[in-house]
Amino acid sequence: MSKLVIELIINGNKRKIETSPSTRLLDLLRDDLHLTGTKEGCGKGECGACTVIMNGELVASCLVLAPQAEGAVITTIEGIGSGDHLDPIQEAFIETGAVQCGFCTPGMILAAKKLLEENSHPNENDIKRGISGNLCRCTGYQKIFDAIKLAANRLEEEERGGDKKND
Amino acid sequence: MYPRTLASQEYFATREIKEALDILSLYGNEIKVIAGGTDLLVQYYDRLYDVSGWLDLRCIKELKEIKINEDKMIIGAMVTHAQLEKSEDIKKYLPVLSRAAADIGSPQIRNRGTIGGNIVNASPAGDLLPALMAYGAQFKLLSNHGEIVVPAGEFFIGPKKTILKPDQLLVQIMIPLSCEIIQGSWIKIGKRKALAIATVTLALVVKMSEDNKTIKEARTCLGSVAPTPIEIKEIGQMMAGKQWFQLDFNQLSQLAEDMIAPIDDIRGTKEYRKDVAKRIMIHALKEIDSAWRRCFDEQISNRINY
Numbered sequence: 284m285s286k287l288v289i290e291l292i293i294n295g296n297k298r299k300i301e302t303s304p305s306t307r308l309l310d311l312l313r314d315d316l317h318l319t320g321t322k323e324g325c326g327k328g329e330c331g332a333c334t335v336i337m338n339g340e341l342v343a344s345c346l347v348l349a350p351q352a353e354g355a356v357i358t359t360i361e362g363i364g365s366g367d368h369l370d371p372i373q374e375a376f377i378e379t380g381a382v383q384c385g386f387c388t389p390g391m392i393l394a395a396k397k398l399l400e401e402n403s404h405p406n407e408n409d410i411k412r413g414i415s416g417n418l419c420r421c422t423g424y425q426k427i428f429d430a431i432k433l434a435a436n437r438l439e440e441e442e443r444g445g446d447k448k449n450d
Numbered sequence: 451m452y453p454r455t456l457a458s459q460e461y462f463a464t465r466e467i468k469e470a471l472d473i474l475s476l477y478g479n480e481i482k483v484i485a486g487g488t489d490l491l492v493q494y495y496d497r498l499y500d501v502s503g504w505l506d507l508r509c510i511k512e513l514k515e516i517k518i519n520e521d522k523m524i525i526g527a528m529v530t531h532a533q534l535e536k537s538e539d540i541k542k543y544l545p546v547l548s549r550a551a552a553d554i555g556s557p558q559i560r561n562r563g564t565i566g567g568n569i570v571n572a573s574p575a576g577d578l579l580p581a582l583m584a585y586g587a588q589f590k591l592l593s594n595h596g597e598i599v600v601p602a603g604e605f606f607i608g609p610k611k612t613i614l615k616p617d618q619l620l621v622q623i624m625i626p627l628s629c630e631i632i633q634g635s636w637i638k639i640g641k642r643k644a645l646a647i648a649t650v651t652l653a654l655v656v657k658m659s660e661d662n663k664t665i666k667e668a669r670t671c672l673g674s675v676a677p678t679p680i681e682i683k684e685i686g687q688m689m690a691g692k693q694w695f696q697l698d699f700n701q702l703s704q705l706a707e708d709m710i711a712p713i714d715d716i717r718g719t720k721e722y723r724k725d726v727a728k729r730i731m732i733h734a735l736k737e738i739d740s741a742w743r744r745c746f747d748e749q750i751s752n753r754i755n756y
Contacts, residue, residue: 285459304461305498307491327492328559329645340532340561346491347562348484350461351508394557415644416556 289353293318294362300349308347309333312359320360320389324418331417334390335359341397341416360389363396371441372396372434381430383421390417395431403435456480460503465510467592470619473505475594478616481505485528486562488555489571513566513621516540525623527566531578535560543627546634546653550581553638556645566620569605572612572678573647579606579679580653580671581636582623590622599624606678630666631658633741635734639726641717648674649717650726652706654734658694662746665689665697670731675712675723682709685731694742703731 290299293316300315309326312318312335321344324332328343335344336358364370372395375381382388391414398405398413405413410431419427456477464470473481480502484490494501507513513528516537523543525534534540534551541548554560554568554577568578569589579602587602591614598618605612614620634655640646651673657666668689673679685705689697707728712720 285457285461287461304459304504305501307498326495328488328555331556331558334558341557342562343488343558346486346488346558348487348491348504348506350463350504351484351487351506353463397557413557416558 287350289350291352291354292356294358302349304348304350306349307345308335308337308349308352308357309344311349311352312344312357318359318361322386322389324386329418330387331390331394331414332387334393334417336393336397341394343416358393360392363392370396371437372399372430375430375434375437376427379426379430379433381422381426383419387417387419387421391419391427395427395434398431399435399438403439405431405435452476456503459499459501461506462504463506463509467510467512467619467621470505470507470510471592471594471617474617474619477503477505478618483507483570483619485564485567485570486530487567488559488563489567489573507566518543518627521627523625523627525565525625527564527569527620527622529565531555531560531563531565531568532557534565534578544581544585544625546584546636546655547578547581547625549636550577550638550651550653553577553636559645565623569602569623570612570614570620572606572608572610574609574677574679575648575651575674576679577638577648577651577673580651580673582625583671583679583681584634584653584655584669585625586669588624589620590624591618592621593618603681608677628657630660631662631745632656633658633738633745635737637730637734639730647717650674650712650723650730652727652730652734654731654738656689656738658742662742662749663693663695665692665694670706670734672706672710672727674717675710675727680710682706684709694739697735699732699735699739702735703728706731 286301288301302311309323312321322332324330326345328346333344337355364373372392394414394417402409410428462473482501483505485507507528513526515526516529517524531551531554568576583602588599589605591598637652638648639650640648653671656668659666668686669681670685671681685702707724710727712723714720
């Protein structure tokens with residue numbers, strides 16, 4: 284087995300890691316970097332539990348080889364919010380009860396983050412399409428839709444508040 | 451430059467097509483070419499470590515471009531489904547392809563999966579393939595022995611089988627653009643909206659003559675109903691030269707049912723697929739019919755305004 288070293292930026296930190304050509308990005312994150320917030324569900328790109336944001340795009344980390352991520356900028360769930368300050372999306376998920384077993388939650392939150400970055404006022408269809416790559420077997424999705432709508436409103440309020448301060 | 455035999459699990463990521471071709475000429479039989487990996491990593495899910503080596507195309511910039519060259523749309527093999535879905539040029543000139551790309555998998559899959567990967571993987575259910583055939587796409591294959599251009603319809607020879615040789619690389623997809631009025635429709639039937647492998651797909655592209663009444667050319671292509679994506683030539687022959695408003699939609703749709711020989715599988719039975727093929731052909735014709743009438747009415751009102 285040949286070894287290779289890759290460099291990438293994970294949650295704002297530059298990392299240099301030894302890996303192998305057939306290691307998946309998912310395994311690199313979980314096993315080598317101990318970022319276990321990213322989950323493995325199906326391992327075949329269908330469930331979205333392993334979702335991360337790579338170079339600004341939502342990807343299934345189980346379908347990316349580690350060397351394909353050479354030089355990439357990656358955000359995992361550990362990069363959302365900080366230790367004592369939750370992201371408004373995380374807060375909204377808690378408030379609306381959008382978390383049950385929690386296994387899909389990291390992927391859902393990253394999908395929601397990406398959706399709201401691109402579309403600050405998503406309607407129900409936009410939300411459905413935005414999280415169509417993420418399965419949840421507990422909530423029935425309604426509370427997740429509610430959480431994303433709540434987060435969208437909060438973010439808008441925050442922005443308006445920010446504008447006023449700027450005035 | 452490169453050793454004769456492949457070291458265990460070598461990983462190549464070249465910047466130039468030429469270097470990739472050199473690697474393929476040496477190790478084409480052993481190595482896996484990886485684009486987005488959304489099919490390959492599923493296929494090799496539990497045996498990734500058995501792959502002898504990888505040739506990663508991600509650093510070859512020129513394979514990631516969509517451009518218009520005179521009368522052709524040139525799409526690089528590494529263009530992702532998300533790029534196809536969002537490209538204004540594709541939306542404007544090749545809407546059936548844009549819609550097919552938007553129906554693939556999920557955001558996660560569309561962001562990684564590529565048009566070249568979809569083609570070379572050659573699944574009978576490959577979502578882009580009927581649209582590419584319906585638009586008369588051609589594929590450019592390169593090797594150290596030279597360049598070959600093949601029509602989409604001649605590229606696929608069986609489920610997951612193509613004419614691509616181990617030393618060849620698919621680099622470009624070329625689609626002719628014409629100044630005639632083109633109408634099109636795309637329909638995908640699957641078990642659910644996202645992440646569904648298609649049960650039946652249909653791409654219909656109709657080229658009208660200058661008068662916008664006579665059909666110049668029509669291509670009806672279906673996926674998941676045969677070992678490869680197929681064109682039903684009999685429908686095109688029946689439509690060509692006719693006036694649009696003379697078409698018998700039922701008769702044409704019956705051909706879609708009669709001329710396919712699908713199989714039973716987990717996604718649907720043979721009978722179901724034949725029924726669905728007929729139904730979606732009617733839907734596709736009706737969709738084009740309303741677009742054509744709108745277009746025709748506009749032309750008439752423009753003339754009156756003059």
